[in-house]
Amino acid sequence: MFAIEFENVSKVYKKDFKTIDAVRNISLKVPVNSIFSIIGPNGAGKTTSLKMITGITPVTKGKIRVFGKEKFNSDTKKLFGFLPEHPSFFSNITPWEFLGFVLFTSEGKIDKQKIDSALERVGLSEEKDEKVRKFSKGMVQRLGIAQAIIHNPEIIILDEPFSGLDPIAKEKLKKIIFSLYDRGKTIILSSHNLTDIENLSTHISLIRKGELMLSEDIETLKDKAVYFVEFRGDIDEWETIGIEKKGGRRFISLKDKNTLWRFLEFLKKQKFEIISVNLSFKNYLEEFYG
Amino acid sequence: MRKLLFTSGIIIKEIIRDKFFYFLSFGGILFFLLTLIFNEMVVGEAAKVTKDLTLSSISLFNFIFLLIYGTRIISKEIETKSIYTILIRPFKRWEYLFSNLIALFISILMLDFFLSILGIMTIKIFYGEFWFAPVLKHLFFSSLESIVLISFVLLFSTVFSSSLSLILFLLTYFIGHSIDESLRSMASGSGVAMKPIVNIIKFIMPNLAFFDYKTQLLYGLKFPENIYYYSVLYAISYGIIIFLISVYFFKKREL
Numbered sequence: 001m002f003a004i005e006f007e008n009v010s011k012v013y014k015k016d017f018k019t020i021d022a023v024r025n026i027s028l029k030v031p032v033n034s035i036f037s038i039i040g041p042n043g044a045g046k047t048t049s050l051k052m053i054t055g056i057t058p059v060t061k062g063k064i065r066v067f068g069k070e071k072f073n074s075d076t077k078k079l080f081g082f083l084p085e086h087p088s089f090f091s092n093i094t095p096w097e098f099l100g101f102v103l104f105t106s107e108g109k110i111d112k113q114k115i116d117s118a119l120e121r122v123g124l125s126e127e128k129d130e131k132v133r134k135f136s137k138g139m140v141q142r143l144g145i146a147q148a149i150i151h152n153p154e155i156i157i158l159d160e161p162f163s164g165l166d167p168i169a170k171e172k173l174k175k176i177i178f179s180l181y182d183r184g185k186t187i188i189l190s191s192h193n194l195t196d197i198e199n200l201s202t203h204i205s206l207i208r209k210g211e212l213m214l215s216e217d218i219e220t221l222k223d224k225a226v227y228f229v230e231f232r233g234d235i236d237e238w239e240t241i242g243i244e245k246k247g248g249r250r251f252i253s254l255k256d257k258n259t260l261w262r263f264l265e266f267l268k269k270q271k272f273e274i275i276s277v278n279l280s281f282k283n284y285l286e287e288f289y290g
Numbered sequence: 291m292r293k294l295l296f297t298s299g300i301i302i303k304e305i306i307r308d309k310f311f312y313f314l315s316f317g318g319i320l321f322f323l324l325t326l327i328f329n330e331m332v333v334g335e336a337a338k339v340t341k342d343l344t345l346s347s348i349s350l351f352n353f354i355f356l357l358i359y360g361t362r363i364i365s366k367e368i369e370t371k372s373i374y375t376i377l378i379r380p381f382k383r384w385e386y387l388f389s390n391l392i393a394l395f396i397s398i399l400m401l402d403f404f405l406s407i408l409g410i411m412t413i414k415i416f417y418g419e420f421w422f423a424p425v426l427k428h429l430f431f432s433s434l435e436s437i438v439l440i441s442f443v444l445l446f447s448t449v450f451s452s453s454l455s456l457i458l459f460l461l462t463y464f465i466g467h468s469i470d471e472s473l474r475s476m477a478s479g480s481g482v483a484m485k486p487i488v489n490i491i492k493f494i495m496p497n498l499a500f501f502d503y504k505t506q507l508l509y510g511l512k513f514p515e516n517i518y519y520y521s522v523l524y525a526i527s528y529g530i531i532i533f534l535i536s537v538y539f540f541k542k543r544e545l
Contacts, residue, residue: 054378056377074380077380084375087374090303092305098300104293105380
């Protein structure tokens with residue numbers, strides 16, 4: 001069973017008298033309980049794809065199935081939580097009231113405890129009675145996350161969730177995403193920044209100019225990944241074997257595990273300080289960015 | 291239905307907590323204070339002038355409210371993209387439009403009641419007359435006019451940008467209020483060349499003179515009882531048609 005299935009989906013719309021092929025014949029499957037990242041440069045068609053999933057914008061051609069069902073109605077909408085890119089809300093109401101609105105429209109009643117705990121989770125408890133118009137960009141983003149998850153949806157869609165967040169807020173958001181994943185939820189997120197999603201996703205799809213360039217699970221991508229080693233130490237011939245130098249630190253990327261182990265042994269023998277070792281498939285994905 | 295009403299409640303809160311709504315309410319108080327100062331300069335007819343201004347203030351403030359706030363009610367949501375966090379909720383687009391219609395209507399009623407109370411109190415305190423029934427009748431017709439105007443505001447705001455819907459609303463309002471006058475002057479022989487155009491406009495644009503009985507109310511003139519039924523019928527049928535057109539365009543609109 002898949003949470004979402006795209007079958008030859010296309011989206012064409014008109015803007016300023018121009019026809020735009022936003023999404024071109026995309027087929028992909030989002031497994032249940034996954035963190036599925038859709039990446040691509042700005043204007044690739046990521047947001048349009050997410051808006052089609054949620055029913056905000058209709059599909060021009062093809063089919064989208066939600067948990068195997070093609071029919072889209074009010075009950076389907078209850079399955080979704082959605083954080084738009086640059087979220088914006090009614091400005092003269094409080095976050096408490098807005099979350100009450102979300103709960104009432106989804107569940108038909110207001111659960112005060114749920115609202116309070118959602119606000120606490122995103123760190124807005126103290127501002128629960130403030131009007132949204134007084135909020136900073138980061139606070140609005142946090143309210144956006146709260147409204148996307150408060151009604152316990154099965155599929156949480158986050159459009160560029162890391163944009164505008166500082167590193168601490170990014171880490172907090174990643175923790176929330178992992179906790180949702182641990183509770184069996186399906187998270188679909190879009191990003192134009194590979195660094196943000198690299199250590200987060202279970203699946204990655206790359207869209208460019210409306211076309212699907214690749215769609216892989218993380219294990220497959222790891223086979224194509226490289227190891228980045230950061231260390232301190234100096235030998236004259238370093239530069240000849242592709243080691244980069246930044247201040248006192250050195251960087252090297254190694255393609256396979258055996259070479260990595262041998263290199264680490266060597267560093268140890270030389271008594272060089274190993275700062276970090278990271279697995280990254282960023283370089284591989286960047287090839288598709290064009 | 292509960293969801294629809296709850297959503298209307300949220301939109302009403304959004305409207306009445308807006309600085310503009312406070313500004314209008316404060317403007318209402320100022321308007322009546324100025325009326326009293328102005329009356330000091332009028333000889334003999336001061337009570338009548340206050341009565342006239344009471345009725346006119348309701349129409350004027352309704353117009354300002356719809357012009358400044360109403361014309362951007364949906365377009366602003368689309369422009370700021372806050373509509374995404376609303377349309378993701380489990381209700382249909384027409385339900386959201388209808389919630390807005392109810393919210394605008396109730397907000398206008400609140401404003402009208404406030405202005406009516408101010409007017410009735412001013413007349414009672416300064417002229418000793420409890421001028422209640424004519425104000426109530428004016429409120430009735432004014433509310434019907436609001437139904438028609440709100441449906442236009444929603445249509446323009448759904449299809450066009452905030453600035454364009456403001457211009458279109460202005461045109462609709464002024465054509466709607468002058469169409470009856472134009473038809474009457476043509477009947478008396480003047481401007482006959484324009485008659486075919488006015489006749490076309492008559493069927494497209496609302497005839498807002500249907501809801502304007504200020505003169506009759508001010509001078510205590512009687513008007514036919516069936517005018518109430520015709521006005522209700524006209525406002526509701528016109529409102530429904532324009533609302534359905536708004537729903538059609540809103541459904542088609544790419545967000």
